[in-house]
Structure formats: structure tokens, C-alpha cells
Amino acid sequence: MKILTCPVNGPRNITEFVWGGEVKAMPDAAASDDAWTGYLFLETNLAGEIDEWWLHAPTNTWFIARRNTVTDTVLETMTVDAYFARRSGSAT
Incomplete structure (x- = not known):
């Protein structure tokens, strides 16, 4: 069983969590459709250390x-x- 530690609720089974994607800067509100598409749907997918959004469902x-x-x-x-x-x- 894999355990992930929520900073508010403590160590919990990984099945209680939902991955929310990489932490990245939001484009300007007037940005192009391509910029918004990249922000919403594309990940950098780097090998190594990254910051990610997680939800304790x-x-x-x-x-x-x-x-x-x-x-x-x-x-x-x-x-x-x-x-x-x-x-x-x-x-x-």
C-alpha cells in the first residue's frame, strides 16, 4: 500500500488522492487559444523533481x-x- 502525506490530514492511502497536474503559471486572460490549450491540457513531463497539485478527495x-x-x-x-x-x- 502506498501512503501519501496530506499536510492537513496526515498520512493516508494513495487511493484517497487525485493528481491535479503540474504547478505552472497561468497565462494572461487575453492570451491566445494556443497558450490556453497548452496551459490546460499539456504537461512538461520532466524527468526529475517537479511540483504538483494534489487533492485529498x-x-x-x-x-x-x-x-x-x-x-x-x-x-x-x-x-x-x-x-x-x-x-x-x-x-x-
């Missing part, structure tokens, strides 16, 4: 997981607030 809790796609190892999970605070440099 029973509690409808969205969070971010940093995962190595080569080894399928989850390196870290964090709340959305903590993730974006870290990216903006306001977290220690």
Missing part, C-alpha cells in the same frame, strides 16, 4: 507535493499557502 483539500518523477518518490508536501509564501520569499 474525502476532505476536498488541495495541496502541493514535490515529487521525483523518475523514482516516484514524494519528497515533500505542503499547504498551498506555504508553497506560495515560499515561492514569494516571505517564508523562512
Whole structure:
């Protein structure tokens, strides 16, 4: 059984989670249809460490997981607030 740790609900069976895709910047509202298509439907699919959206379905809790796609190892999970605070440099 594979376990994923939700930052709010703790360690849970992987069957309780839904993958939401890579964390990536949203295009400008006036962007082309091609830009929006790429954002909505295409993934970079890099080999290595990436940040991904995950949903704990029973509690409808969205969070971010940093995962190595080569080894399928989850390196870290964090709340959305903590993730974006870290990216903006306001977290220690």
C-alpha cells in the first residue's frame, strides 16, 4: 500500500488522492487559444523533481507535493499557502 502525506490530514492511502497536474503559471486572460490549450491540457513531463497539485478527495483539500518523477518518490508536501509564501520569499 502506498501512503501519501496530506499536510492537513496526515498520512493516508494513495487511493484517497487525485493528481491535479503540474504547478505552472497561468497565462494572461487575453492570451491566445494556443497558450490556453497548452496551459490546460499539456504537461512538461520532466524527468526529475517537479511540483504538483494534489487533492485529498474525502476532505476536498488541495495541496502541493514535490515529487521525483523518475523514482516516484514524494519528497515533500505542503499547504498551498506555504508553497506560495515560499515561492514569494516571505517564508523562512
